[in-house]
Amino acid sequence: MTSTSTPGLARFNTSADSDALAALHEVCASSAWGSKLLAQRPYASAEELFRASDAAMAELTAEDLAEAMAGHPPIGRPKPGDPTSAREQSGMAGASEALKAEMLELNLAYQEKFGHVFLICATGRTGEQMRDAVRERIGHTPEEEREIVRAELGKINRIRLTRLVEEDRA
Template sequence: MARRGFRSARAAGRPERPRLAGARFTRWVNGTLTPRGAGRSFGSQVRRRPPVRASPRIGRDAARPEGEAMPAPDRFNAAARADLLPELRACLDVPRWAERVCDARPYDSPGAVLAVADAAARELTPDEVGAALTAHPRIGERPAGAATTAAWSRAEQSGVDSEDAELRAALREGNAAYERRFGHVYLVCAAGRGGAELLAVLRSRMHHDPRTELRVVADELRKIALLRLGKVIG
């Protein structure tokens, strides 16, 4: 029951905004909580995704009372363009996407940043997908080094048990078969998922035709980009 003296968003005729945090934020990224009418465009003409009205809440904003404005991402807004673009390309190594997100500043909330990034990532071309894939290691292979992308990849694949020799061998074989079929590395948003699940996803995608699989890869790039962008926003 709503408190006396307050009107709910529905009663006021305003769209209700989801309160997203943790696992629910990952579901939003994965597309299960996107607004209705969100089109997935890749390599073909489809209806454009309508403006995003609901913004996800991340970090400390997840507990913010309904109706209270989220603070603007001040560091993100104030960063020099030359400094911010490399951080964005670590999220998704597509210059057009990074420039779109950077040049749309200032933003009034973290959710506004993510909404622009989400829309721009749904427009990846086949050439952009191919170029972006080169920044990602194979599933089961954790890159060494202190680079931001390497650290993020290691964290995202932390659910893959490196001590399971049988699983490692199966992933190597699966990666090789996938690359022979599609001509590029197997990519999946691995955050929060175990090695056995990632191997099962790989095997299920082997049945795709190349065009379908490229669309799937483009959407996985989008999911990874949004998760990483949340870290850049802070």
């Protein structure tokens, strides 16, 4: 992670509140998380932004987490036209039809038990690794799973924030 200001971080720090909040919403759908990060601008470094993100994630209520999870499509079914979810879930792109069908079944069972999509930081994971994770996690209590989801969201947010602050667009 970068420790100095980048053009992307400078742009984020100086953009209008509405633009910065929109960018944060693309990272995480929790309005509480986005508001906390917005209120702490400007950030001296990406690491400072990441620490603020982690702190805000730790403070989210169950309702805030539900709002954040609502912004994520099920594993194996990225949002059409959304390059972010397609890129993050690329490990499922080449999966066999049998694995895709099994993931759909597991996703539905997970969602029925917990009331929300199965959320995992899918970046760099194979379809089999994601299947194995949902198989394991479906046995958790709702309380255990909420904290795992919080940690997974934190990982996803860091990846997405890194892309936000490292982008060098005009």
